[in-house]
Amino acid sequence: MTIETREARQPWILLSPSLVAITLLLVIPLLFIVVYSFWLRTATGADQAGFFLDNWNEALTDAFYRDILLYTLKIAAITTVACALLGYPAAYFIARSKGNKALLLLLLMLPFWISYIIRTMSWINILGVSGAINSILISLGIISEPIQMLYNQVTIVLGLVHFLLPFMILNIYVSLEGIDVTLEDAACSLGATRWQSFLEVTLPLSIAGLAAGGLLCFVLAAGTYITPVILGGPSDAMFANLVFEAIITQLDWPLGSALSLMLLAVLGALVLVYNHFLGMGQLMKGLGK
């Protein structure tokens, strides 16, 4: 075996455990879901194997699913924008801080040590009728009756931002860390103000991290299930809740499969759009590669 052949094989050998895992745990189950989406649920709850387009027809033509999908994308978009607006200054502060960077990064990672569900439920103790904010406002005499703050769209976005903000900050931080700070000084020495040097130099160079964080936040927010269940109001359901209902409550695995593939296709299309405008290479840059 020549050195060239061995070198050509080496990446595949190294990649093979991951490829096997991805094939077994992702590709094959996904193929099962594709097959399931063409089956039918019978009245007794059992599945009828075959090739039926009924589920796809329902998923693609029923306005109910379209509306919930649009609502889901809207919530995901608002969450992503909020994460970007809140995350950029935080990431900038960490990247430019001296001495206590490790501590700040540790603080950023701290929420990951607590279960996502517990973190989401913590808002009930903060925003609830007898929660911290209402209790303080009442004890200060600012209000006499508690304000109803929970169980609406705002609390869903709040819960999602709480969950996703660290992902955004980390992506932007990695991107900012890769920028040579002397470039900003050079811009200033050429007459730019600090704000102009940020807008003209730092922001464009960190856009890859912002975009990578944005993509990650959007995809995770669009696929969320638990946040609307815990923090949403009576009509605040997102698309993943429909998939859950179809598969678990209605035992309609074929329709649930079609719906989950529909969400996958929409989010996949988003990644393709990202790839078209920024390229996946930018995503790698954003992740510090």
Place this chain on the structure above:
Amino acid sequence: MDNSKRYERLLERYNNGDLDRRSFLGLIGAAGLAYGVATPFAKQALAATEQVRFDGWGGVVSEAFRKYAFDPYTKKTGIKVVDGTFGSGDEYISRIKASQPGEYNIAHLSGVFDYARYNNLGLTSVLNEKNIPNLQFVIPKLTDVFRKVTDGTLSCVPYDYGTTGIAYNRKHISDEEAKKKGAKLLIDKELKGKLGAWGDWRTRIWYASLQTDQDPNNATDMDAVWNAIRTNRDLLLKYWSSGAELMSLLAEEEIYATEAWSGRVYALQEQGHDIGYLDPLNGFGWQECLFVIKDSPMEACEELLNFMLAPATSIAVAEGQNYPPALDPKKVDLGKKIPKLPAFDPTGTLDGLTFANPTYWNGHEQEWSKEFGRIQKGY
């Protein structure tokens, strides 16, 4: 048919000239390969018969089962009980659907309609009742409804019962007002933003039937039912999805009224919360059972069911979860706490409770669960 018999038959067909030599050797080779592949797993499967898997709601119920039934059972039989939990009956049936035969054995399921669903999916077994002598203590009415579904046989033993009635905060709603309004309390416009509801299609349709003065087991005007569900939805703060969430919403005074599970309300009352509980006329009665899934080791399961039905176990579980046991109070002394539990029937006839008719509910399941899902989301 065992493997030896299969090989003998193959050999007989080969000797008779029905199989050529190549096919015979090919089939023997394939059988050998299958044996080689299957044997390690067959060993595991055999070992699995030395244990029984039980799935339930967890918490105090599991603790009581462990102490009063599982440990004594293991001590007597040497069979280990693997104790699992699930969040909802719907979630569990999905797990069963995705499992291998024999993987799950006994489950603490709710409602007769779940029993009928399992039957429709071909997941029922047939219990040998002679192996469960403690079944004699169970209220006959509770077993009869299961027998009707499975042609006189049983795939489960009844275990406890309760109601889904109306819970209300006495600081804001008096007992008189709750009694006067009954199920219509949950569509009272004055309580907008202070009502909760369980996001379960059956419960919603049941209560909407009561709110529109219809028989919950035979509603004839479904448009009125859907409209009542919409009215209720528009007044809600939230659809709750678990007992813990229900208790939190009531205890924190986020909501003043909701339909609620009798045992959970009793637990709140025990904690000192001033929560009233009302079973309106034709309120939702239900029972839970210990269901044995098809392909389970039957004798081992039957023996375990007998331990679980023993009065000491049943009473301990009932006191833990605040739901009366399925034991007939005319045959068994149920102690001091159980007679105080909501929904408890001292006569053992359960004539005061209305149970769901499984034929009616399961016959509409596909259509109604989907329709409710849409209405719940604002449609």
